[in-house]
């Protein structure tokens with residue numbers, strides 16, 4: 001039986017298969033206690049646009065990383081404005097290096113900044129750039145290199161060797177490497193606070209940059225107070241209502257990361273010795289996505305196995321960036337696309353749900 005709604009928008013699961021809503025999802029947004037009360041107070045105060053709460057959220061993000069942080073309506077916007085501001089500041093640079101295995105938004109952000117994305121392959125062993133391919137892609141025209149902490153694993157690359165590295169912290173908030181906060185490892189960084197992320201504002205994002213560049217981003221962000229010389233304003237602020245969601249979660253970020261790490265370790269234990277396990281450094285990893293590396297099992301077969309156990313298992317990106325172009329040119333990204341599967345990992349997983357995923361992982365590994 002088909003459900004009501006737009007044609008083709010949703011069909012019921014075939015008989016015998018769990019419907020999507022019965023499955024443990026890959027992620028479920030965390031809403032801390034007291035959030036409703038806080039939102040109510042903002043509504044009663046009648047200040048709904050960007051104001052004191054957004055400012056407090058930016059200050060808290062600076063406390064977690066480094067000055068200066070500017071919030072906007074998405075991670076894509078944050079990167080686009082960061083690149084525009086950087087280009088204005090430098091007065092030169094045409095190309096931005098982006099990883100082949102990544103969210104396609106990163107590619108579109110570069111294009112939207114009227115710059116050229118140059119795609120370098122991803123190393124399937126580390127999910128960071130293939131160091132040799134990255135080196136080949138750097139030219140005199142390179143303005144910046146987007147360095148992604150994919151799945152929450154802090155990028156192991158020597159960032160200081162790169163021309164203007166920008167940390168993509170869409171998958172990492174509240175972590176440190178070598179005593180330094182992730183998000184302050186490079187000259188600039190940006191964050192996504194989309195609903196599935198470690199810390200969310202439903203939709204949202206932020207850029208962190210040196211003050212001259214941050215000031216330019218603030219100009220671009222608005223329409224009514226752009227400085228002379230700013231080509232245009234985008235009107236892409238984060239409202240106080242949404243910023244409150246982020247602020248409330250920021251107060252719990254240590255607990256969120258700690259619990260994600262505990263769950264990931266529990267899954268690791270179920271996979272011990274199986275070859276499916278992707279090792280992590282639990283001292284720095286934000287554990288955004290729990291991924292397994294399939295050897296011979298086709299991805300659809302593995303998905304069906306977990307689905308039959310009531311568990312969502314998906315490719316981390318259904319359409320990663322490299323599929324936008326010459327897909328055959330990026331063997332590392334292709335290998336990740338063909339072999340890597342993500343399983344549920346989020347703060348609000350219940351004990352029973354964790355046990356269910358653990359059991360399925362153990363059985364899947366045993367059946368190989």
Ligand SMILES: Cc1ncc(COP(=O)(O)O)c(C=O)c1O
Pocket residue numbers: 074075076077102103105106148168170171191192193194204205
């Ligand atoms: C690694 C990475 N960078 C950037 C983005 C873009 O962020 P947003 O969805 O907030 O625009 C995403 C996707 O959410 C992402 O996964």
